[in-house]
Amino acid sequence: MVNRNAFFIFLAGTLISLAIFLGLTWDTHRQVNALTHADKLSEEVVAGKHVWAGKNCNECHTILGFGVYYAPDLTKVYKRIGAAGIKAAVLQPEVTFKNSIRHMPNLGVTEEQATQLVAYFEWVSNIDNNDWPPQDRQAGQSAAQRRLEGSAGLSAGAAAFKEKCMGCHSIGGAGGSIGPALDKVGTKFDAATITKLIGDPPSVVPGSRMPPQTGVSAADRQAIAEFLAQQK
Numbered sequence: 001m002v003n004r005n006a007f008f009i010f011l012a013g014t015l016i017s018l019a020i021f022l023g024l025t026w027d028t029h030r031q032v033n034a035l036t037h038a039d040k041l042s043e044e045v046v047a048g049k050h051v052w053a054g055k056n057c058n059e060c061h062t063i064l065g066f067g068v069y070y071a072p073d074l075t076k077v078y079k080r081i082g083a084a085g086i087k088a089a090v091l092q093p094e095v096t097f098k099n100s101i102r103h104m105p106n107l108g109v110t111e112e113q114a115t116q117l118v119a120y121f122e123w124v125s126n127i128d129n130n131d132w133p134p135q136d137r138q139a140g141q142s143a144a145q146r147r148l149e150g151s152a153g154l155s156a157g158a159a160a161f162k163e164k165c166m167g168c169h170s171i172g173g174a175g176g177s178i179g180p181a182l183d184k185v186g187t188k189f190d191a192a193t194i195t196k197l198i199g200d201p202p203s204v205v206p207g208s209r210m211p212p213q214t215g216v217s218a219a220d221r222q223a224i225a226e227f228l229a230q231q232k
């Protein structure tokens with residue numbers, strides 16, 4: 001090939017790539033407001049973002065992949081552990097992560113700031129990020145899902161457990177660590193006791209730190225309890 005042809009191939013290739021790159025960049029920017037639900041950016045959400053930045057939470061955590069990869073990515077933490085879970089983690093880390101080998105410090109977050117953080121995390125969790133970064137899916141719920149599905153297909157109880165409880169509890173090493181692992185919970189409680197515990201933890205374990213799971217339907221509670229009672 002003569003040099004001149006090579007040059008034109010190079011030039012055409014570069015210009016076409018540049019045009020595609022600029023086009024996609026423009027297209028993304030055009031959609032940012034819709035993808036992030038910018039209309040839901042309330043004052044509370046913005047205040048939560050300031051708490052996040054002011055306390056340097058991303059010294060250890062990431063959101064949308066940005067930050068430090070020491071502690072869990074928090075992009076979808078609101079969906080994973082809910083408002084009560086976030087507050088337990090932020091306000092009383094020394095109690096919540098008592099049994100963990102990793103250390104989340106108590107940064108002196110006030111109750112009001114915790115509420116603002118929850119609003120911020122809720123907003124972030126609703127950003128349509130095309131499932132990126134994907135570590136939540138891989139490390140958390142779907143590793144657990146793979147394990148649960150691996151054996152017998154997902155029973156109603158296992159599916160509901162995965163959705164409602166696995167942000168905080170693990171089985172077979174997959175799931176969250178805010179609550180204790182439940183691999184042997186069936187040796188401790190029967191199904192009726194677990195059903196009761198889900199809606200009102202202190203009625204079964206006095207002083208329990210688990211937030212009552214009021215958003216779980218009676219049918220799900222029953223199914224989850226039967227599933228857990230078999231974990232021995």
Ligand code: HEC
Binds near residue numbers: 056058107
């Ligand atoms: C020094 C590092 C560090 C800093 C700073 C830090 N965290 Fe954490 N955080 C951790 C670690 C480690 C964990 C995981 C503990 C475990 O599960 O064993 C964690 C867990 C959490 C969780 C629960 C995550 C889940 O998926 O269960 C939330 C929510 C959280 N942190 C919020 C915050 C917020 C908000 C801030 C800032 C106010 C903050 N963290 C600052 C280290 C840190």
Ligand code: HEC
Binds near residue numbers: 085210228
């Ligand atoms: C926000 C986090 C969180 C969620 C969500 C959660 N739990 Fe818990 N759970 C905990 C914590 C923390 C404890 C430990 C409470 C204590 O003893 O102080 C606990 C304890 C338990 C225990 C007692 C374990 C033992 O050995 O004493 C059972 C059983 C349990 N949870 C079941 C469930 C079920 C079922 C669900 C879903 C419907 C659920 N939890 C959702 C945090 C959570």
